[in-house]
Amino acid sequence: xxxxxxxxxxxxxxxxxxxxxxxxxxxxxxxxxxxxxxxxxxxxxxxxxxxxxxxxxxxxxxxxxxxxxxxxxxxxxxxxxxxxxxxxxxxxxxxxxxxxxxxxxxxxxxxxxxxxxxxxxxxxxxxxxxxxxxxxxxxxxxxxxxxxxxxxxxxxxxxxxxxxxxxxxxxxxxxxxxxxxxxxxxxxxxxxxxxxxxxxxxxxxxxxxxxxxxxxxxxxxxxxxxxxxxxxxxxxxxxxxxxxxxxxxxxxxxxxxxxxxxxxxxxxxxxxxxxxxxxxxxxxxxxxxxxxxxxxxxxxxxxxxxxxxxxxxxxxxxxxxxxxxxxxxxxxxxxxxxxxxxxxxxxxxxxxxxxxxxxxxxxxxxxxxxxxxxxxxxxxxxxxxxxxxxxxxxxxxxxxxxxxxxxxxxxxxxxxxxxxxxxxxxxxxxxxxxxxxxxxxxxxxxxxxxxxxxxxxxxxxxxxxxxxxxxxxxxxxxxxxxxxxxxxxxxxxxxxxxxxxxxxxxxxxxxxxxxxxxxxxxxxxxxxxxxxxxxxxxxxxxxxxxxxxxxxxxxxxxxxxxxxxxxxxxxxxxxxxxxxxxxxxxxxxxxxxxxxxxxxxxxxxxxxxxxxxxxxxxxxxxxxxxxxxxxxxxxxxxxxxxxxxxxxxxxxxxxxxxxxxxxxxxxxxxxxxxxxxxxxxxxxxxxxxxxxxxxxxxxxxxxxxxxx
Numbered sequence: 001x002x003x004x005x006x007x008x009x010x011x012x013x014x015x016x017x018x019x020x021x022x023x024x025x026x027x028x029x030x031x032x033x034x035x036x037x038x039x040x041x042x043x044x045x046x047x048x049x050x051x052x053x054x055x056x057x058x059x060x061x062x063x064x065x066x067x068x069x070x071x072x073x074x075x076x077x078x079x080x081x082x083x084x085x086x087x088x089x090x091x092x093x094x095x096x097x098x099x100x101x102x103x104x105x106x107x108x109x110x111x112x113x114x115x116x117x118x119x120x121x122x123x124x125x126x127x128x129x130x131x132x133x134x135x136x137x138x139x140x141x142x143x144x145x146x147x148x149x150x151x152x153x154x155x156x157x158x159x160x161x162x163x164x165x166x167x168x169x170x171x172x173x174x175x176x177x178x179x180x181x182x183x184x185x186x187x188x189x190x191x192x193x194x195x196x197x198x199x200x201x202x203x204x205x206x207x208x209x210x211x212x213x214x215x216x217x218x219x220x221x222x223x224x225x226x227x228x229x230x231x232x233x234x235x236x237x238x239x240x241x242x243x244x245x246x247x248x249x250x251x252x253x254x255x256x257x258x259x260x261x262x263x264x265x266x267x268x269x270x271x272x273x274x275x276x277x278x279x280x281x282x283x284x285x286x287x288x289x290x291x292x293x294x295x296x297x298x299x300x301x302x303x304x305x306x307x308x309x310x311x312x313x314x315x316x317x318x319x320x321x322x323x324x325x326x327x328x329x330x331x332x333x334x335x336x337x338x339x340x341x342x343x344x345x346x347x348x349x350x351x352x353x354x355x356x357x358x359x360x361x362x363x364x365x366x367x368x369x370x371x372x373x374x375x376x377x378x379x380x381x382x383x384x385x386x387x388x389x390x391x392x393x394x395x396x397x398x399x400x401x402x403x404x405x406x407x408x409x410x411x412x413x414x415x416x417x418x419x420x421x422x423x424x425x426x427x428x429x430x431x432x433x434x435x436x437x438x439x440x441x442x443x444x445x446x447x448x449x450x451x452x453x454x455x456x457x458x459x460x461x462x463x464x465x466x467x468x469x470x471x472x473x474x475x476x477x478x479x480x481x482x483x484x485x486x487x488x489x490x491x492x493x494x495x496x497x498x499x500x501x502x503x504x505x506x507x508x509x510x511x512x513x514x515x516x517x518x519x520x521x522x523x524x525x526x527x528x529x530x531x532x533x534x535x536x537x538x539x540x541x542x543x544x545x546x547x548x549x550x551x552x553x554x555x556x557x558x559x560x561x562x563x564x565x566x567x568x569x570x571x572x573x574x575x576x577x578x579x580x581x582x583x584x585x586x587x588x589x590x591x592x593x594x595x596x597x598x599x600x601x602x603x604x605x606x607x608x609x610x611x612x613x614x615x616x617x618x619x620x621x622x623x624x625x626x627x628x629x630x631x632x633x634x635x636x637x638x639x640x641x642x643x644x645x646x647x648x649x650x651x652x653x654x655x656x657x658x659x660x661x662x663x664x665x666x667x668x669x670x671x672x673x674x675x676x677x678x679x680x681x682x683x684x685x686x687x688x689x690x691x692x693x694x695x696x697x698x699x700x701x702x703x704x705x706x707x708x
Contacts, residue, residue, distance in 0.1 A: 169196050
């Protein structure tokens with residue numbers, strides 16, 4: 001057969017299984033010429049290459065040209081590498097290459113998505129898409145390869161499927177550009193390539209896709225400017241461009257997509273202003289522009305006089321958009337608007353209150369100034385309002401009582417002053433209230449306990465004073481309570497220790513006095529507790545200790561006394577008891593603190609030798625025992641298992657013994673203070689060399705201000 005004419009070989013191969021003959025392609029030049037050209041180059045086969053999960057079969061597309069061990073092995077290994085793409089494939093078994101079965105498919109014959117892609121539904125497809133798929137011109141409805149291990153390059157021949165209405169390639173691993181030929185798919189209604197690892201730019205040929213209802217290109221690596229291709233997409237309802245590297249202006253033509261309901265442009269580098277026509281789209285419900293470079297310049301100022309520009313400099317794009325410059329009306333259906341993490345400046349516009357259906361408004365992390373408008377109460381359907389990390393000033397208006405549906409209020413990191421209005425306690429649906437890092441003063445609202453739905457209450461870093469109201473005991477759903485860095489006084493209300501859902505409690509840097517309440521041990525879910533920098537006195541009762549899952553305890557800078565309790569928390573990471581009046585010895589630990597990273601017992605009245613159990617602190621990075629009365633030699637293997645220790649302060653104690661005995665094995669230290677003890681011998685060579693290079697009298701002495 002090797003010397004037979006091409007025409008004869010074609011006749012013979014058409015009577016045989018071309019995929020059985022294909023194994024001879026690489027050893028016979030004439031065979032290869034036949035099998036890699038029409039009509040055989042138009043053939044596709046499905047190779048059954050393995051199975052997973054016990055019931056899911058794994059296939060790959062092959063052609064007579066690609067059929068071979070190298071290609072099939074690559075397709076099998078794609079599934080092996082699933083973890084690299086965020087997929088998880090369990091119980092995956094690869095079939096031997098020499099036993100693989102191939103199902104031939106002739107795309108030139110009548111075929112539809114039910115017979116092929118319907119067959120693949122529920123199974124796994126791996127490897128690249130063959131060019132011959134472009135011959136399946138009879139496909140009319142749905143090609144769905146979503147979530148498969150399909151790889152690039154994308155065949156430009158897919159643009160031949162002009163009758164196709166839906167193409168789903170989301171959550172694949174294409175690592176390729178979008179072919180310009182996709183603009184030929186004029187009947188497409190859905191093009192979904194979300195999270196397909198696409199690169200390059202959006203083709204200008206997309207302007208031909210006039211029947212699109214959904215276009216999802218989010219979570220890829222697309223770059224460059226978005227071409228102004230949307231003017232004729234009058235049916236478009238969903239457009240997702242978020243989480244790419246797109247830049248430049250947001251296309252003006254989006255304002256002509258009169259059916260648009262959802263627009264996602266977040267996490268790109270879009271700049272300039274948002275076209276005001278977008279906010280007048282009659283059906284727009286969800287608009288997200290978070291994490292871009294959108295600024296306050298209004299598009300109407302480009303050709304304005306200097307006086308007009310000066311008068312409009314304080315307008316945000318939102319203000320400009322809602323200002324009916326051309327007599328249009330803002331969208332009455334807009335319910336979700338996210339402009340967070342941009343460069344918006346100017347005042348929060350009063351026009352925002354015309355969005356009566358707004359349920360979610362996020363303008364966090366911009367440069368907005370001025371007070372909250374009192375008209376904010378008109379947004380009665382709002383369930384989340386986040387204006388944090390701006391420069392909003394003035395008082396919180398009492399009219400906030402009108403936001404009866406509000407579930408989350410974020411005004412933290414602004415310049416708010418005055419008292420927290422009592423009217424805020426009427427927002428009984430609030431689950432999150434964040435007012436941290438402002439200049440709020442006065443006392444907490446007496447009836448704050450009426451906010452019985454609260455799960456997070458963050459009022460830290462303000463100027464709040466007085467006692468914490470007893471009504472806080474009614475916040476039974478509270479999981480996070482942060483009141484640190486205020487001027488609160490009195491005893492810690494016992495009612496706090498009845499909040500059984502608390503996970504994190506921070507009352508640090510206040511003026512709380514009195515003893516530690518023993519009932520705190522009843523907070524079985526608590527994993528962080530910070531009572532540092534207060535005026536607490538007395539001992540630490542054994543019943544005070546929270547649950548075994550505890551990870552952080554800070555009691556430093558108080559007036560606590562008595563012996564250290566036995567801390568037996570397996571998962572503790574941070575333990576700071578420094579600057580108190582604790583005395584006695586460090587208790588012997590019966591459990592290894594496997595995850596302990598920072599231990600500070602400095603500036604107390606502790607004494608005696610260090611227990612040998614401290615040598616089991618394998619994860620410790622910072623150990624400060626300074627300014628106590630510890631004595632004796634250090635355990636010989638103290639630092640042997642401390643493979644990550646970076647800071648060690650033993651200063652101002654009564655330790656003795658040879659220095660090198662405990663430093664020889666320590667290779668990670670970069671801050672060390674051994675002064676004020678009775679150590680003998682020279683420092684190991686490594687420390688002397690580093691000390692000389694740093695020109696320090698004491699090698700690696702702790703720097704001022706590092707103390708916790």
